[in-house]
Amino acid sequence: MPTREAVATKDAPQAIGPYSQAIKANGFVFCSGQTPMDPATGNLVEGDVAAQTERALKNLEAVLKAAGSGMDKVVRCGVFLKNMSDFAAMNAVYGKHFPTPPPARTTIEAARLPKDCLVEIDVIALA
Numbered sequence: 001m002p003t004r005e006a007v008a009t010k011d012a013p014q015a016i017g018p019y020s021q022a023i024k025a026n027g028f029v030f031c032s033g034q035t036p037m038d039p040a041t042g043n044l045v046e047g048d049v050a051a052q053t054e055r056a057l058k059n060l061e062a063v064l065k066a067a068g069s070g071m072d073k074v075v076r077c078g079v080f081l082k083n084m085s086d087f088a089a090m091n092a093v094y095g096k097h098f099p100t101p102p103p104a105r106t107t108i109e110a111a112r113l114p115k116d117c118l119v120e121i122d123v124i125a126l127a
Contacts, residue, residue: 002026009066012059013037021063024127029067033122034059035114049086049118053093056121064125072099073126079107080120
Protein backbone atom coordinates (compact mmCIF):
# COMPACT_ATOMS: atom_id res chain seq x y z
CA MET A 1 0.00 0.00 0.00
CA PRO A 2 1.50 3.42 -0.93
CA THR A 3 2.39 5.69 1.96
CA ARG A 4 2.38 9.47 2.18
CA GLU A 5 3.39 11.38 5.30
CA ALA A 6 4.01 15.08 5.92
CA VAL A 7 7.32 16.08 7.50
CA ALA A 8 7.67 19.21 9.62
CA THR A 9 10.34 20.66 11.90
CA LYS A 10 10.74 23.90 13.80
CA ASP A 11 14.44 23.84 12.82
CA ALA A 12 13.55 25.08 9.32
CA PRO A 13 11.25 27.91 8.20
CA GLN A 14 7.59 27.05 8.55
CA ALA A 15 5.49 26.64 5.43
CA ILE A 16 3.80 29.94 4.56
CA GLY A 17 1.18 28.46 2.28
CA PRO A 18 -0.67 25.27 1.46
CA TYR A 19 2.41 23.02 1.22
CA SER A 20 4.52 20.82 3.48
CA GLN A 21 8.19 21.23 4.29
CA ALA A 22 8.52 17.71 2.90
CA ILE A 23 6.54 14.60 2.08
CA LYS A 24 7.81 11.08 2.76
CA ALA A 25 6.41 8.69 0.18
CA ASN A 26 7.37 5.13 -0.69
CA GLY A 27 10.98 5.32 0.46
CA PHE A 28 11.67 8.87 -0.72
CA VAL A 29 11.63 12.32 0.86
CA PHE A 30 10.46 15.15 -1.40
CA CYS A 31 11.57 18.47 0.15
CA SER A 32 9.95 21.74 -0.79
CA GLY A 33 12.27 24.51 -1.88
CA GLN A 34 14.16 26.13 0.96
CA THR A 35 15.16 29.75 0.86
CA PRO A 36 17.74 31.39 3.13
CA MET A 37 15.22 32.18 5.86
CA ASP A 38 16.44 32.00 9.43
CA PRO A 39 13.92 29.72 11.19
CA ALA A 40 14.46 31.53 14.50
CA THR A 41 13.59 35.00 13.17
CA GLY A 42 11.64 34.33 9.98
CA ASN A 43 13.89 36.81 8.18
CA LEU A 44 16.20 36.31 5.22
CA VAL A 45 19.83 35.98 6.24
CA GLU A 46 21.90 38.93 5.16
CA GLY A 47 24.84 38.56 2.86
CA ASP A 48 25.85 37.33 -0.53
CA VAL A 49 24.81 34.19 -2.38
CA ALA A 50 27.35 32.10 -0.45
CA ALA A 51 25.79 33.05 2.90
CA GLN A 52 22.30 32.51 1.52
CA THR A 53 23.22 29.13 0.02
CA GLU A 54 24.63 28.01 3.37
CA ARG A 55 21.37 28.90 5.16
CA ALA A 56 19.16 27.26 2.52
CA LEU A 57 21.21 24.04 2.78
CA LYS A 58 21.06 24.09 6.59
CA ASN A 59 17.29 24.38 6.32
CA LEU A 60 17.21 21.38 4.00
CA GLU A 61 19.44 19.41 6.37
CA ALA A 62 16.96 20.09 9.19
CA VAL A 63 13.99 18.94 7.13
CA LEU A 64 15.82 15.80 5.98
CA LYS A 65 16.84 15.01 9.57
CA ALA A 66 13.21 15.33 10.69
CA ALA A 67 12.33 12.85 7.95
CA GLY A 68 14.97 10.37 9.12
CA SER A 69 17.16 11.08 6.11
CA GLY A 70 20.21 13.23 5.41
CA MET A 71 22.27 15.03 2.82
CA ASP A 72 24.14 11.79 2.10
CA LYS A 73 20.86 10.30 0.85
CA VAL A 74 19.98 13.10 -1.60
CA VAL A 75 19.56 11.78 -5.15
CA ARG A 76 18.36 14.91 -6.94
CA CYS A 77 18.64 18.62 -6.31
CA GLY A 78 17.18 21.70 -7.94
CA VAL A 79 18.93 25.05 -7.52
CA PHE A 80 17.25 28.31 -8.48
CA LEU A 81 19.49 31.37 -8.70
CA LYS A 82 18.43 34.97 -9.02
CA ASN A 83 21.54 35.57 -11.12
CA MET A 84 23.51 32.87 -12.94
CA SER A 85 26.62 34.99 -12.35
CA ASP A 86 26.43 33.67 -8.77
CA PHE A 87 26.90 30.07 -9.95
CA ALA A 88 30.54 29.68 -8.86
CA ALA A 89 29.98 31.15 -5.39
CA MET A 90 26.87 29.01 -4.84
CA ASN A 91 28.66 25.93 -6.15
CA ALA A 92 31.60 26.36 -3.76
CA VAL A 93 29.27 26.25 -0.74
CA TYR A 94 26.98 23.59 -2.23
CA GLY A 95 29.88 21.18 -2.82
CA LYS A 96 30.78 21.16 0.89
CA HIS A 97 27.37 19.74 1.83
CA PHE A 98 27.25 16.66 -0.39
CA PRO A 99 29.42 13.53 -0.31
CA THR A 100 30.88 11.93 -3.42
CA PRO A 101 29.19 11.11 -5.67
CA PRO A 102 27.07 14.26 -5.45
CA PRO A 103 23.38 14.10 -6.39
CA ALA A 104 22.02 14.78 -9.84
CA ARG A 105 21.24 18.49 -10.16
CA THR A 106 19.59 21.14 -12.25
CA THR A 107 20.55 24.80 -11.81
CA ILE A 108 18.51 27.55 -13.41
CA GLU A 109 18.25 31.31 -13.25
CA ALA A 110 14.83 32.41 -12.01
CA ALA A 111 13.33 35.80 -12.74
CA ARG A 112 12.24 36.25 -9.13
CA LEU A 113 12.45 34.18 -5.96
CA PRO A 114 10.47 34.44 -2.71
CA LYS A 115 11.26 37.59 -0.72
CA ASP A 116 13.74 38.50 -3.47
CA CYS A 117 16.32 36.07 -2.09
CA LEU A 118 19.33 35.06 -4.18
CA VAL A 119 18.88 31.27 -4.07
CA GLU A 120 16.29 28.56 -3.43
CA ILE A 121 17.09 24.85 -3.30
CA ASP A 122 14.90 21.72 -3.27
CA VAL A 123 15.86 18.06 -3.00
CA ILE A 124 14.64 14.51 -3.34
CA ALA A 125 16.29 12.01 -1.01
CA LEU A 126 16.04 8.41 0.03
CA ALA A 127 14.11 8.04 3.27
